Amino acid sequence: MSNKLIYLDNAATTRVREEVVAAMIPYYTQEYGNASTVYSFAQGAKQALDHSRDIMAGILGCKSNEIYFTGCGSESDNWALKATAEAYKAKGNHIITTKIEHHAILHTCEWLEKNGVEVTYLDVDEFGLVDLQQLEAAIRPTTILISIMFANNEIGTIEPIKEIGAIAKKHGVLFHTDAVQAFCQVPINVDELNIDMLSASAHKLNGPKGVGLMYIRKGVKIRSFMHGGAQERKRRAGTENIPGIVGFGKAAEIAAATMAERTAKEQELRDYLMERVLSEIPYSRLNGHRTKRLPGNANFSFQFIEGESLLIMLDMAGICGSSGSACTSGSLDPSHVLLAIGLPHEIAHGSLRLSLSHETTKEDIDYTVDRLKEIVAKLRDMSPLYEDFIKGGKGRKGGM
Amino acid sequence: MYSEKVMDHFQNPRNVGEIENASGMGTVGNAKCGDIMRIYLDIDENQIIRDVKFKTFGCGAAVATSSMATELVMGKTVQEAMTVTNKAVAEALDGLPPVKMHCSLLAEEAIHAALWDYATKNNLTIEGLEKPKSDIGEEEEEEDY
Secondary structure, eight states, rough: OOOOOOOOBBBTOOOOOOHHHHHTHHHHHSSSOOOOOOGGGHHHHHHHHHHHHHHHHHHTSSSSGGGGESHHHHHHHHHHHHHHHHHHHTTEEEEEETOOOOOOHHHHHHHHHTTTOOOEEEBBTTTTTBBBHHHHHHTTTTTEEEEOSBBBBTBBOOHHHHHHHHHHHHOOEEEEOOOTTBTTTOOOOOOOOOOOOEEGGGGGSSSSOEEEEEETTTOOOOOOOOOOOOOHHHHHHHHHHHHHHHHHHHHHHHHTTTTTHHHHHHHHHHHHHHHHHHHHHHEEEEEEEESOOOOOEEEEETTTSSSHHHHHHHHHHEOOOBSSSSSHHHHOOHHHHHHTTOOHHHHTTTTTEOOOOOTTOHHHHHHHHHHHHHHHHHHHHHHHHHHHHHSSSSSSOOOO | OOHHHHHHHHOOOOOHHHHHHHOEEEEEETTTTEEEEEEEEEEETTTEEEEEEEEEESSSHHHHHHHHHHHHHTHHHOHHTTOHHHHHHHHTOOOOOGGGGHHHHHHHHHHHHHHHHHHHTTTTTOOOOOOSSSSSSHHHOOOOO
């Protein structure tokens, strides 16, 4: 096992910034009061909560009282879908989403389908982009919600959110977006994009785990998902995770302030990674859109090899990545996203996602590509599919 | 997640490769499920396996079970090779995670497929050997949770 650590799985989670941890600590040990109490001791906690809310409102271009803190991105997604289905059932029971959403959306939709809600799962093209005509054609008089992710977590494709928002508005349908991957990575203004609800999470932007948010536009009548106390304007019960929310605020503040410069640097390194991989490793392909993608995301498929083997060998070289292979998904099917963009199973099994951060260096990328070349070659030497291909047998021709 | 033995066989797989004009060759699994295993056997006139090679497309457990299976059948008679069951392979590797047990089944199937090829070519009967299924992966059922 290597002593090196090259962390290229920032789409899974990120390292918390030191400044963020420093900002959080006092709210554990000094300002630990419950923000719902009346005494002056808890005022610091209350102010910190308001301050984080103001930061989020500033980033999204909304009002502070439209920001609700939750426990995670998945909670926000669950809340948006289930509470909309409940609150708008007099209008209809139809939701439109896509085949490439995160499981927090997809599994919630499946649950809703068991409870009388009809769901349309839109296709995506080979790059992972939603077809706007198909979206508009799917709208029915009973459609109450369109939920389409801002950017895909696996292949990084950024959806045409502004156009989707305009279609939703034109038809009087609410629009929710899961922006867990995109928040603070790309500029988002909820008014310009006609977004009615948005989910985000702290740990994807160098903040702590266990805290998320939901933006809910004023006038959207969804109710509480978590019942109990009167926190979050009676819409999300549970004692506020003040240190977490402070950390989220601090992380978002830094991420938003540094966005242009930080993502430009990440994108440059990411492009360098893509260029080296695609030119130096034969039978490799890029998954997702070349330009309409998150700045830190790269996703490749390597023909004739399987993703879990690749991940273990990368791990032995000290490199953390992720794969959409069946063996890493816990089922026998490879990633639903890679299948939705039309990849055959055997190519989806050989996928690798590398996601960069502001801390990634050119040396990290060079080391990673050098190891990757060796590992892919080693696994191909072991692969009966490669053997058949070399002997001119059953290998897949073209497209790679 | 994996035992030390699994990791050892994954990192340093034994008997990777091909055998030209093999006495028996078998390929099982399918790319759709992400596992393909191919075993080559070189069997002498006394029905002793004097060489065995494998190629595998699959996860860490699939590579390790292939490697271990080749070690277990090396030097055995074809009849003795029938005792190399999926359980024997998994035990020799100090166990596999439950979700990976199907990989050891694949190793057993690959050996049986290669033995079947040998038996068919030589008009022999190996006790207990049945015609192999080619796509065992298709029959796996997804766990519900």
